[in-house]
Amino acid sequence: MEAPSAPPAQPDLGAIKAKQQTTWASGDYAIVGTTLQIVGESLCEAVDLRAGERVLDVAGGNGNATLAAARRFAKVTGTDYVPELLERARARSEANRLPVDFQVADAEALPFPDGSFDVVLSTFGVMFTPDQEKAASEMMRVCRPGGRIGLANWTPTGFIGQLFKLLGGLLPPPAGVKSPALWGTEERLQALFPQAAIEATPRIFNFRYRSPDHWLEIFRTYYGPVHKAFQALDAAKQQELEQGIRQLLQKLDKGNGSGLVVPSEYLEVVIRPRQAS
Numbered sequence: 001m002e003a004p005s006a007p008p009a010q011p012d013l014g015a016i017k018a019k020q021q022t023t024w025a026s027g028d029y030a031i032v033g034t035t036l037q038i039v040g041e042s043l044c045e046a047v048d049l050r051a052g053e054r055v056l057d058v059a060g061g062n063g064n065a066t067l068a069a070a071r072r073f074a075k076v077t078g079t080d081y082v083p084e085l086l087e088r089a090r091a092r093s094e095a096n097r098l099p100v101d102f103q104v105a106d107a108e109a110l111p112f113p114d115g116s117f118d119v120v121l122s123t124f125g126v127m128f129t130p131d132q133e134k135a136a137s138e139m140m141r142v143c144r145p146g147g148r149i150g151l152a153n154w155t156p157t158g159f160i161g162q163l164f165k166l167l168g169g170l171l172p173p174p175a176g177v178k179s180p181a182l183w184g185t186e187e188r189l190q191a192l193f194p195q196a197a198i199e200a201t202p203r204i205f206n207f208r209y210r211s212p213d214h215w216l217e218i219f220r221t222y223y224g225p226v227h228k229a230f231q232a233l234d235a236a237k238q239q240e241l242e243q244g245i246r247q248l249l250q251k252l253d254k255g256n257g258s259g260l261v262v263p264s265e266y267l268e269v270v271i272r273p274r275q276a277s
Helices: 013-025 029-046 064-071 083-095 132-142 159-170 180-184 186-192 212-222 224-232 235-252
Strands: 054-057 075-080 100-104 117-123 143-154 196-209 260-273
Touching: 013 083, 013 224, 029 064, 029 083, 029 117, 029 143, 029 196, 029 212, 029 260, 054 064, 064 075, 064 083, 064 100, 064 117, 075 083, 083 100, 117 132, 132 143, 132 186, 143 159, 143 180, 159 180, 159 224, 159 235, 159 260, 180 186, 180 260, 186 196, 186 260, 196 212, 212 224, 212 235, 212 260, 224 235, 235 260
Parallel strands: 054 075, 054 117, 075 100, 117 143
Antiparallel strands: 143 260, 196 260
């Protein structure tokens, strides 16, 4: 009789989170993040944000959704677990003379009481948490019954989803950790938010850069996951990654020779927690 096989080792989510935090703190994500501002504006419209509502931006980075909500006269709290990014968001809010409360916070352990917010937002942020179930549970917990959760998540088949697949082929992710791009699928969202009504709409964000060289310069220097990937690879693998990115950019480019225009699909998601009967 064969001995029962040992259960697979569980990933060290704490160590993975610490490594992720270092990754997002490297470079300067705000340089890329500010180009995504239109996504935060669209998401605030999708959740039908109202003036005076209490709003939490989770894993808000340099504050795109935070500022969009503040422009609509909401009472906004912006959070992230990278203090440097919150400082970028704070500087932007001050420059726009928008009152915002900023607080360093982990998306998997939000330091707020149950039902504290009318609206909870995250644009390309919470999807990168290693413990997806915990992060979703925390967003549900701090959102009041009858409130709304608004998400913008890259899809697996869009440009950023394909980019992360390319990175994963050269630097495999830790075993047992689910892909962030799953947040860009309705099936996964239904599993993460089973006690909620979910409306998911495919959207396109166009990355607009002068050329593939320009895109590579910006992302290799400032975008944490790409920045760290190039640092971790030897020269031959760096060349392989650069060639793969160039091929991907060339395949998707819609600029017709006048600048680089790369459409990237994401899901714009509105989640309505069901009220207890």
